[in-house]
Each structure stands twice: as structure tokens, then as C-alpha cells.
Amino acid sequence: MKxxxxxxxxxxxxxxxxxYLKQGQLFVVGCSTSEVAGQRIGTSGSEEIASxxxxxxERLQKNSGIQLTFQCCEHLNRALVxxxxxxxxxxxxxxxxxxxxxAGGSMASYAYKHFREPVLAETISADAGMDxxxxxxxxxxxxxxxxxxxxxxxxxxxRVNTARTRPKLIGGERAVYPQDDSxxxxx
Numbered sequence: 001m002k003x004x005x006x007x008x009x010x011x012x013x014x015x016x017x018x019x020y021l022k023q024g025q026l027f028v029v030g031c032s033t034s035e036v037a038g039q040r041i042g043t044s045g046s047e048e049i050a051s052x053x054x055x056x057x058e059r060l061q062k063n064s065g066i067q068l069t070f071q072c073c074e075h076l077n078r079a080l081v082x083x084x085x086x087x088x089x090x091x092x093x094x095x096x097x098x099x100x101x102x103a104g105g106s107m108a109s110y111a112y113k114h115f116r117e118p119v120l121a122e123t124i125s126a127d128a129g130m131d132x133x134x135x136x137x138x139x140x141x142x143x144x145x146x147x148x149x150x151x152x153x154x155x156x157x158x159r160v161n162t163a164r165t166r167p168k169l170i171g172g173e174r175a176v177y178p179q180d181d182s183x184x185x186x187x
Contacts, residue, residue, distance in 0.1 A: 001052055003156075004036065008056035010152040011130065011160060016063055018148070020164045021128060023065035026090070028080065028129035028140045029057055030071040031107040031158075035133030038157035042073060045106030049156070053132065054110055069124060071137055072097075073105040080124050080140065081108050084117040092121040127165050133158035141165055 015021060032041040033049040061068050069082040076097050087094055097120055099108040112118045125142040132155050138145060141163060148162040169177055 001048065004049065005052050005056070007152060007155050008053060009059075011150065011155065011162075012056050012060045012063075014150045014152060015060055015128075015130075015162070018164075020148075021060075021064040021066050025064075025066050025127035026069060026086070026124060027057075027060070027066040028069045028071060028124065028126040028137050029053070029107070030129065030131045030133075030135035030137035030140075031105070032073075032133030032135050033106045035158035036156035041133060041135070042105075045101045047101065047106050047110050050107045050110035053107060053155070054114060066128075068111075069121075069126065069140075070108045070111040071135060071140060072099050072108040072120070073103075073135070075103040075105075076108070076120070077122065078136075078139065079104075079120045079122050081111045081115065081118055081120055082124075083115050084119045087119050087121055090124070092124060095120050095122045129163055131161045131163075134161070138163075144168055 033046045034044045035041050036049050037044055037046055057068055067086045069080040072079045079095055099112050101109050124140050126140050129137045129141055131137045142165045145163045145165050150162055154160055
């Protein structure tokens with residue numbers, strides 16, 4: 001667990017160093033704790049692994065000001081666990097279920113138990129996210145998703161993919177777009 005915590009800390013530190021995350025943005029976490037443990041997705045979930053991930057995601061939230069959501073597995077149609085105030089503030093529609101390890105997944109179940117006032121929404125439009133174990137968070141990111149290439153590419157035995165979003169570039173060949181110092185389009 002110590003090695004997993006170190007890998008997740010490295011991921012959180014990379015997120016914090018990018019400057020991509022802004023106060024109040026919505027961040028989605030998709031996670032297969034089975035994949036982190038080196039097993040096939042959905043076969044051996046672990047709330048012990050979930051607790052390590054949740055702790056580091058709370059650190060990310062505290063240091064960046066983001067709002068966290070955790071994606072459930074396909075048995076709950078990939079609904080999302082979040083705090084009630086996030087749901088209300090964003091105008092999302094609540095759905096009714098309680099994620100448990102075998103229907104929702106260990107990560108979503110752990111988040112549901114540890115949020116102050118947890119609720120589920122069926123769909124969101126997140127500003128950024130992290131997919132641990134290839135759980136397919138793309139459906140929950142707003143357009144346009146930009147994949148990030150972090151140095152830390154795994155958590156335990158699971159591959160980690162990260163993404164942020166940016167506004168669409170509109171206007172065609174005569175349009176002028178703001179860029180940062182590296183030539184990357186800014187939002």
C-alpha cells in the first residue's frame with residue numbers, strides 16, 4: 001500500500017504542478033481497484049485500495065479547490081458519486097442507488113461512505129479527470145478532451161490516463177487563438 005500511495009502522490013503532485021485545475025472545476029475519477037491489484041476489472045475490488053486513492057484525491061481537492069466525483073461501474077450505468085452541494089450547484093439530476101462493491105465498484109462505494117452528503121447523478125460534464133484501470137471516463141468529460149502525458153503512468157498494476165478539457169476552437173483559418181508560452185492553446 002505504501003508504494004501505491006507514493007504513485008498516487010506523484011500523480012496528484014503532477015496535477016497540481018500543471019496549473020490546469022482551477023477552483024470550482026469538476027474532476028471525475030474512474031477507478032478499478034481490481035486492476036490496481038493486478039486482477040481483471042470487476043473481479044477483486046478492494047476498499048483498502050480505494051481508501052488510499054480517496055485520500056490522495058482529497059489532497060488534490062484541498063490543494064486545487066476542485067469538486068470531486070467518482071464514477072460507478074457499469075452495473076450502475078456509470079453513475080457518479082458526488083457531494084449534494086456539487087449536484088445542486090451544477091443543476092444535475094439526482095438518481096437513486098447506493099453503490100456497493102459488487103454493484104457500483106469499491107471506489108465509488110468507498111467515496112459514497114466517506115462523503116459528507118453523497119448523492120448520485122447519471123451524467124456530468126467534468127473539466128478534467130483521471131482514469132485508473134481504463135474504466136472509460138470519457139463520457140463524463142466536457143468537450144474538448146485533451147489527453148495529458150504525465151510521467152507517472154500507473155497506480156499499482158493499473159494504467160492511468162489523465163485528461164483535461166478546453167473550449168472548442170472556432171472560427172476557421174483566419175481566427176486567432178490565445179496560446180501559453182509553450183504554444184499550447186489556452187482556455
